[in-house]
Amino acid sequence: MYFHFQNKQITGMLTVVPQHRVRFEDEIDNYAFSRAQSVQLQKVMGYNERRVCRRTDACISDFICHGFEHLFSEGLLTPGEVDALILLTNSPDYLVPPDSNILQGRLGMKQDMLCLDINQGCAGFMVGLVQAMQLLEQPEIRKVAVVTADVASRTHSPRDRASYPLMGDAAAITIFENRPSDPIHVFMKMDGRKALSIWQPAGGLKEPASEQTIRMREETPGNFMTRHHIRMQGDEIFNFMMREIPEMFADLFAHYGMTYNDVEAFICHQPNKFILNRVAKKLGIELEKMPANIVETFGNSISSSIPCCITHNFGQRMEKEDTHFCLAGFGEGLIWSSTILRLGSLDFCHIIEMDI
Amino acid sequence: MIDTNQFLAQMQEVLEIEDRTLSPDEKFRELPEWSSLAYLSTIAMIDDEYNVIISAADFRELQTLGDIVRAISERQP
Numbered sequence: 001m002y003f004h005f006q007n008k009q010i011t012g013m014l015t016v017v018p019q020h021r022v023r024f025e026d027e028i029d030n031y032a033f034s035r036a037q038s039v040q041l042q043k044v045m046g047y048n049e050r051r052v053c054r055r056t057d058a059c060i061s062d063f064i065c066h067g068f069e070h071l072f073s074e075g076l077l078t079p080g081e082v083d084a085l086i087l088l089t090n091s092p093d094y095l096v097p098p099d100s101n102i103l104q105g106r107l108g109m110k111q112d113m114l115c116l117d118i119n120q121g122c123a124g125f126m127v128g129l130v131q132a133m134q135l136l137e138q139p140e141i142r143k144v145a146v147v148t149a150d151v152a153s154r155t156h157s158p159r160d161r162a163s164y165p166l167m168g169d170a171a172a173i174t175i176f177e178n179r180p181s182d183p184i185h186v187f188m189k190m191d192g193r194k195a196l197s198i199w200q201p202a203g204g205l206k207e208p209a210s211e212q213t214i215r216m217r218e219e220t221p222g223n224f225m226t227r228h229h230i231r232m233q234g235d236e237i238f239n240f241m242m243r244e245i246p247e248m249f250a251d252l253f254a255h256y257g258m259t260y261n262d263v264e265a266f267i268c269h270q271p272n273k274f275i276l277n278r279v280a281k282k283l284g285i286e287l288e289k290m291p292a293n294i295v296e297t298f299g300n301s302i303s304s305s306i307p308c309c310i311t312h313n314f315g316q317r318m319e320k321e322d323t324h325f326c327l328a329g330f331g332e333g334l335i336w337s338s339t340i341l342r343l344g345s346l347d348f349c350h351i352i353e354m355d356i
Numbered sequence: 357m358i359d360t361n362q363f364l365a366q367m368q369e370v371l372e373i374e375d376r377t378l379s380p381d382e383k384f385r386e387l388p389e390w391s392s393l394a395y396l397s398t399i400a401m402i403d404d405e406y407n408v409i410i411s412a413a414d415f416r417e418l419q420t421l422g423d424i425v426r427a428i429s430e431r432q433p
Contacts, residue, residue: 041393235412243409
């Protein structure tokens with residue numbers, strides 16, 4: 001299905017990453033695979049350096065508060081301006097109450113606002129974008145903060161080679177406002193029959209924490225995790241992306257009456273270099289047109305991967321110029337979603353580091 | 357039906373096997389060269405060369421290289 005919007009714009013984007021850097025080579029012996037095998041996988045997937053928390057008690061609220069306080073102290077945003085705070089995460093501080101309400105209180109935001117937690121991962125940014133644009137139809141909502149945040153280094157097992165070496169920690173704050181724009185169309189599809197392809201079995205009421213759920217077990221050959229760790233069915237997800245993503249782009253561009261040349265770049269969720277390069281090849285576009293360098297620089301930060309990719313690769317250029325981007329999120333759910341919009345003249349567009 | 361010999365040659369390339377020839381009866385999961393990465397490369401090669409994507413569930417049922425040849429042939433447009 002398509003969502004349609006008019007006169008909506010992204011007006012600011014900030015990514016927060018940990019200072020602490022980890023290299024794949026340093027962790028290679030945690031995995032129950034031969035070194036040669038792991039090195040080959042590293043080359044193809046684009047494993048290199050990642051940003052992860054050093055603190056074992058790091059929470060998304062730490063990242064988010066750091067990001068907002070930076071914006072407040074730099075005069076780029078005031079607490080009273082935020083009319084809605086939408087949080088998209090897989091790793092909330094608490095199940096009750098919503099983290100967004102706690103953040104509102106901690107950050108001194110006003111009472112006349114909407115706080116909303118949404119349980120979303122890889123496609124979180126796209127779901128947040130749709131929510132933000134819908135809320136902006138309300139006359140009293142002028143500024144929406146879409147907050148994406150995940151501490152993936154705590155939700156994935158350090159002994160799961162299929163996911164851990166890909167993951168990085170990050171949060172991002174993206175501001176949406178009503179501003180003159182071309183019509184925006186958002187492609188959105190979901191397939192809940194494959195919902196458990198990316199899954200954290202324990203921790204909810206279906207499988208509450210017990211001695212059984214916290215035991216490390218070999219879930220797939222060579223990969224150890226507890227029932228509280230997120231596991232990915234790699235083959236299923238890979239096939240899903242190969243099948244659906246190129247088709248989605250064809251549909252979206254036909255819908256806009258545009259060609260792949262009409263956009264400056266495809267800013268996708270960053271699962272790994274292998275998948276993104278394959279999608280680019282399938283579309284017949286230059287590999288550079290679909291940046292795939294986030295896994296090797298920061299790690300896949302789940303819901304923040306799209307803002308991370310924009311702030312890293314385009315950064316402050318976006319404060320002066322503007323250009324057409326295709327944005328796409330896909331994964332957990334399973335969900336695949338994309339849009340084309342003009343991005344630029346942003347109030348801010350950068351990355352800050354945090355000692356955490 | 358796709359050309360079996362051609363497919364076997366493509367698989368040798370994917371798996372980087374140079375010192376011996378693969379046969380259709382080969383149980384590919386038992387090959388020392390088989391890995392999760394080999395799986396991705398195989399699926400990608402089949403998509404490139406034959407324009408076919410075999411679902412993960414279907415692929416799990418396949419045992420020999422000959423099984424893959426049949427699976428591709430059944431799905432070709």
